[in-house]
Amino acid sequence: MKLKKVMAVGLASVMAMSMAACGSSSSTSTASTGEAAGSTAAASGASEGGSSASGVSYADIKLGETDTDLKAEIKVLTNRTDMMKDDYNGKNWASYIEDFNKIYPNIKINMEGVTDYASDTLTRLQGGSWGDVMLIPAIDKADLPNYFLPYGSVDEMSKLNRFADSWSYDGQCYGVATVGNAQGVVYNKKVFQDAGITELPKTPDEFLADLKTIKEKTDAIPLYTNYAAGWTMSAWDGYVTGTATGDAKYFNQVLPHTRDPFSDPGDGTHAYNVYKILYEAVKNGYTEDDYTTTDWESSKSKLNNGEIATMMLGSWAFGQMQAAGDHPDDVGYMPFPMTVNGKQYSSTSPDYSFGIAKDLPAEEEEASLIWVKWITEESGWAYNENCMPVAQDITKFPALFDAFDGVEYVTDEPALEGEEDLVNNLNSTSELAINAGGDAKVQAIVEAASTGSETFDDIMNEWNQKWDDAMDAEGVEAVDSAA
Amino acid sequence: MSQTTEVSAKPKKTFSEWAHSKQGRKAGVVIAFTIIPVVLLLVFTYIPFGEMVGYSFYKMKYIGPRKFVGWANYKEIFRRKDIIQTLLLSLYYMAGAVIQIILALYLATILSMKVKCGNLFKGLIFFPYLINGIAIGFIFKFFYTRGFVLDSVLQAIGFHLNNLPYWLKDKRVNNMSLVYSSVWRYVGQNVILFIGAIMSVDDTLYEAAELDGATKFQTFRYVILPSIKTIVVLNVVLSITGSLSAFEAPFVITTGANGTGTFFVVMNRIAHTNQRVGLASAMAVFLLCLIFIATIAQRLGFKYAFRNMDAEDEVMSGKKNKKKKGGK
Numbered sequence: 001m002k003l004k005k006v007m008a009v010g011l012a013s014v015m016a017m018s019m020a021a022c023g024s025s026s027s028t029s030t031a032s033t034g035e036a037a038g039s040t041a042a043a044s045g046a047s048e049g050g051s052s053a054s055g056v057s058y059a060d061i062k063l064g065e066t067d068t069d070l071k072a073e074i075k076v077l078t079n080r081t082d083m084m085k086d087d088y089n090g091k092n093w094a095s096y097i098e099d100f101n102k103i104y105p106n107i108k109i110n111m112e113g114v115t116d117y118a119s120d121t122l123t124r125l126q127g128g129s130w131g132d133v134m135l136i137p138a139i140d141k142a143d144l145p146n147y148f149l150p151y152g153s154v155d156e157m158s159k160l161n162r163f164a165d166s167w168s169y170d171g172q173c174y175g176v177a178t179v180g181n182a183q184g185v186v187y188n189k190k191v192f193q194d195a196g197i198t199e200l201p202k203t204p205d206e207f208l209a210d211l212k213t214i215k216e217k218t219d220a221i222p223l224y225t226n227y228a229a230g231w232t233m234s235a236w237d238g239y240v241t242g243t244a245t246g247d248a249k250y251f252n253q254v255l256p257h258t259r260d261p262f263s264d265p266g267d268g269t270h271a272y273n274v275y276k277i278l279y280e281a282v283k284n285g286y287t288e289d290d291y292t293t294t295d296w297e298s299s300k301s302k303l304n305n306g307e308i309a310t311m312m313l314g315s316w317a318f319g320q321m322q323a324a325g326d327h328p329d330d331v332g333y334m335p336f337p338m339t340v341n342g343k344q345y346s347s348t349s350p351d352y353s354f355g356i357a358k359d360l361p362a363e364e365e366e367a368s369l370i371w372v373k374w375i376t377e378e379s380g381w382a383y384n385e386n387c388m389p390v391a392q393d394i395t396k397f398p399a400l401f402d403a404f405d406g407v408e409y410v411t412d413e414p415a416l417e418g419e420e421d422l423v424n425n426l427n428s429t430s431e432l433a434i435n436a437g438g439d440a441k442v443q444a445i446v447e448a449a450s451t452g453s454e455t456f457d458d459i460m461n462e463w464n465q466k467w468d469d470a471m472d473a474e475g476v477e478a479v480d481s482a483a
Numbered sequence: 484m485s486q487t488t489e490v491s492a493k494p495k496k497t498f499s500e501w502a503h504s505k506q507g508r509k510a511g512v513v514i515a516f517t518i519i520p521v522v523l524l525l526v527f528t529y530i531p532f533g534e535m536v537g538y539s540f541y542k543m544k545y546i547g548p549r550k551f552v553g554w555a556n557y558k559e560i561f562r563r564k565d566i567i568q569t570l571l572l573s574l575y576y577m578a579g580a581v582i583q584i585i586l587a588l589y590l591a592t593i594l595s596m597k598v599k600c601g602n603l604f605k606g607l608i609f610f611p612y613l614i615n616g617i618a619i620g621f622i623f624k625f626f627y628t629r630g631f632v633l634d635s636v637l638q639a640i641g642f643h644l645n646n647l648p649y650w651l652k653d654k655r656v657n658n659m660s661l662v663y664s665s666v667w668r669y670v671g672q673n674v675i676l677f678i679g680a681i682m683s684v685d686d687t688l689y690e691a692a693e694l695d696g697a698t699k700f701q702t703f704r705y706v707i708l709p710s711i712k713t714i715v716v717l718n719v720v721l722s723i724t725g726s727l728s729a730f731e732a733p734f735v736i737t738t739g740a741n742g743t744g745t746f747f748v749v750m751n752r753i754a755h756t757n758q759r760v761g762l763a764s765a766m767a768v769f770l771l772c773l774i775f776i777a778t779i780a781q782r783l784g785f786k787y788a789f790r791n792m793d794a795e796d797e798v799m800s801g802k803k804n805k806k807k808k809g810g811k
Contacts, residue, residue: 228624230738292651292741293628421547428544428758437756443740451654 054366058151058176059160061373064103072367073108075131077121079352081113089323091384100374107367132360132368135352136167136175144174148355149365151176161376161390163350165414175353176372179387182315182401182409183238183347189332191220191309200334200403202344203268204277207337211286214309223281224299224308227291227446230439232299235312236278237435237442239336240271242347242410246340251435252415256422257479259468262460269340272460275445277337278312279456282449291446300324304331316351318400319386333400335407344407348388422476430470432463539765544758556765566766569746570773572658576726576745579662583670584719590670591677592703605678609671616668620735623664627651627736654742661732661743673718680711716785723781724774746770 056066078084083093093111100109112131114120121137124130125147136148150172151157157173158164167175192200192210195217201207211222226232241251246269255261264272281287288294302308304325311317315333322328335344354376356368375381382389386398388409397404415422427436441463448454471478501507539556543549560566590608594601611619626632627650634647650660684707692702708715730747733739739748746766754763 227740228738230740290629290649290652292649292657292737293624293631295624295628424544424758431753431757431759433756439738440740440744440752440756443738447741450652 054362054369056366056369058369058373059156061370063370063374063378066370067366068104069106070104070363070367070370071106072363073110074133074364074367074371075110075112076371077112077114077117077124077131077134079114079117079135081115084111084113091381096375096379096381099379100371103374104367104370107370109371131357132364133354133356133372135178136355141167141169144169144355145172145358147358148174149358149360149368150174151356151369160392162348162388162392163353163390163411166350167353167355175355176376177350177353177390178376179351179382179385180348180390181351182388182404183235183243184315184333184335184404185310185337186303186313186317186321187310187332187334188220188303188306188308188330190327190330191218191306192332194218194306195309201337202335202339203337204273204280205268207277208280208284208286211281211310212284215286218306218309220307220309221288221302222286222309224294224302224311225278225282225287225291225446226294226296226299226311226313227443228294229296230443231437232294232296232313233439233442234435234437235314236275237438238314238347239274239312239338240434241412243336243345244270244274244338244340246343246345246408246410248410248413251412252423253413253419254479255434256415256419256426256471256476259471259478260464261467262463264460267340269338273338274336275442275460276456278442279445279449279459282446283452287446291450304328306330315387315400322386332403334403345410346404346407348409348411350390350411351387422474425474426467426470426476429473430463430466432466432470535764536768538761539768541761542759543761545760549761552761556762557769559762560766560769566746566749569744569749570727572743572745573727573729575658575662576665576729577723579666580719580722580726583666584673584715584722586666587670587673587677587718588708588715591674591681592707594674595678595681596699605675608674611668612671614668616731617735619664619668620732623660623732624651624736626664627660651737652741657737657741657743661736664736665729665732669722673722676714676718677711680714681707684710712789716781716789719785720778720781724778727774727777728770 060066078093080093082088083090085092086094097109097111101107110131117135118137121130121134122139125134125137125139136144139147144167152173153171154165154168154173155171157176161176162180163177164173166177167173191214195210195214197210197213201210214220214222242248245254247254262271262275264270282291299308299311300321301324303311303321304327306327311321318331318333321331335346338344354372356365356372360368376389377391377394382394383396383398386400388397388401414420423434424436427433427438432438432441445456445459448459449456502511540551540553541549542552542555594605594608598604614622629649630644633650634644637647638644648656651657688706688710689702692706697705728747729745730751733743733745733748734751737743739745739752744752747770750763750766750770753759753766
């Protein structure tokens with residue numbers, strides 16, 4: 001009898017396993033048929049020229065006028081779980097929704113904070129029925145029409161919003177960026193004042209001279225490398241694109257066809273001169289004493305209270321620096337010290353983008369469109385969070401962009417058709433991983449500068465060699481960048 | 484006899500009948516009990532490993548098309564200085580492993596004798612093993628930070644800060660600093676294993692040794708060590724192979740920068756940051772071969788080293804061994 005029981009248990013478990021297998025396969029198959037059906041629907045919708053079920057297009061919505069008595073309930077997924085809390089240091093979601101409901105009292109917004117956002121939403125997206133509005137996770141652009149509602153054509157949307165082409169497919173725009181980030185340098189205004197620096201540096205030489213002055217006249221660390229954590233040095237790669245070239249096409253279209261991209265162009269611009277700032281700063285002792293034990297968390301408060309003068313970080317870091325101590329007003333943000341043909345540039349890039357589920361009931365779809373438009377245009381969210389607003393007609397930038405007058409914002413253009421993977425492939429084969437987590441190579445600059453084991457030109461030649469070899473291996477033709 | 488006649492009498496026994504017979508049930512139980520672990524083992528270990536060996540012959544990323552390149556990835560491993568050099572770092576970790584084993588043997592021997600607060604010490608020594616590896620990384624980063632814990636302690640006993648090296652920055656000492664953190668973490672585990680082994684040694688042997696007037700060291704050399712030989716060898720083998728694949732300490736404390744990138748850290752970078760899955764797979768296979776070679780070499784080495792001890796062992800506890808051999 002016992003044997004029978006054991007067998008039964010064994011059998012049951014085997015059955016359960018096979019059932020589970022069946023279950024998963026059947027669910028994926030239904031999902032895929034759903035997708036297929038959906039994509040045809042989306043295609044037909046797109047051919048009609050944008051939004052379908054509700055018949056309302058994003059561009060036509062006038063906040064406060066269009067359908068203010070609309071009744072709907074929508075679910076919105078967010079990665080900002082900190083803003084779900086009542087004690088959030090700033091304006092939380094509840095207050096934004098309250099503001100929203102003053103104009104649209106009958107639209108109920110259900111916010112859901114997702115902690116492990118990037119991976120959780122990918123899974124939920126496959127599963128379907130996740131809600132109405134989400135921040136588009138890392139999916140292939142070709143999959144966009146299978147899951148999301150097109151807002152309109154990219155041409156039309158780029159008149160309204162920045163970064164309209166960041167989530168686009170086949171000329172349709174599927175994502176409205178939440179906020180934008182710019183590349184610059186975080187600095188402590190008081191330290192600069194104490195050192196007697198009145199004008200912000202505009203070239204690498206001026207910047208290095210300022211670091212020297214700071215070292216001589218104050219106790220602050222002129223430039224904190226944040227070497228140890230690795231990722232905290234990623235901004236150095238970030239400057240290489242639009243900031244150092246003024247060319248929106250540079251990173252995705254020019255760089256992959258450039259031989260020896262790390263050579264000195266002689267005019268104080270491009271990658272060579274970006275990384276050279278780091279090398280020179282370390283070599284001359286303008287950085288912290290022991291770079292191997294830098295600590296990201298404490299660096300924030302050190303910048304806040306004036307123990308650190310500058311750090312190379314994107315604008316996203318500004319708010320964190322302000323919040324890290326008692327001197328938020330001392331924290332400043334300046335353009336990267338590099339001037340291309342008499343002008344300074346700053347690369348901008350979108351943060352997550354709002355995507356709206358396709359095939360929603362008409363009311364939910366319209367409510368979602370209204371919410372996305374409201375949060376990006378009227379809520380003041382980007383301003384409150386110290387980020388770049390997305391809507392083109394918002395001229396009120398948060399205070400951190402004060403020093404960016406006359407600086408031109410450049411957003412990287414996507415790769416040419418047929419070359420979408422080219423930069424990735426070259427990055428992979430050359431192992432330089434520019435803007436793809438290649439922190440090790442930036443760390444190596446610090447090491448070489450500190451120990452004197454390699455000259456800067458040797459490092460750049462080595463990178464040139466790697467890049468050229470990768471171009472050969474991938475069979476990429478070089479195009480004269482001057483042409 | 485009766486069974487065979489039964490079978491021949493009923494040649495067309497149906498499956499369900501067979502399944503209900505005693506044999507059938509037995510087979511069913513055996514299958515039911517083994518199928519799950521075997522399936523898990525195949526699905527999560529051997530099949531992925533086979534796949535990985537396959538990947539090592541391709542130029543590929545995680546997604547996207549792949550291209551067969553033959554042995555090119557393996558050739559690249561040997562051609563590239565930066566990869567081969569990382570293996571030299573393993574020497575630091577191997578030296579650390581040897582020190583760790585000796586230290587653990589010493590502590591275990593002392594703690595297995597009658598010591599005051601023995602259990603407290605055992606607990607204290609074992610404790611680091613229970614701490615999460617990431618937390619240990621952070622502990623040691625602050626421990627080695629200029630002017631922090633280690634420097635303060637050394638200053639307190641008379642060193643001058645200017646004479647002290649930068650523990651993580653100075654390339655002459657930074658790997659030793661990292662090795663120390665891993666010795667600190669794992670020595671407790673070895674101690675506990677050794678104590679367990681020493682406890683199982685027959686008490687009468689100690690008494691006999693004492694009566695013969697053996698010193699403590701002689702007791703250790705001729706009684707304890709031969710008795711716990713197997714577990715010592717096992718720990719040495721595990722530690723040495725472990726030091727070939729050292730990962731956590733350099734990854735968490737220094738992110739493998741500043742000349743501390745071990746083979747594993749570099750492999751991780753090539754696989755994940757650079758997405759060169761083919762090359763990384765080839766590195767993994769190469770490392771596996773190295774570990775095989777190291778393990779076999781060690782086994783042979785120990786066989787040679789202990790050949791005399793075996794003889795002594797037999798003399799010391801001849802009865803026991805004879806019994807065993809008789810049993811065979």
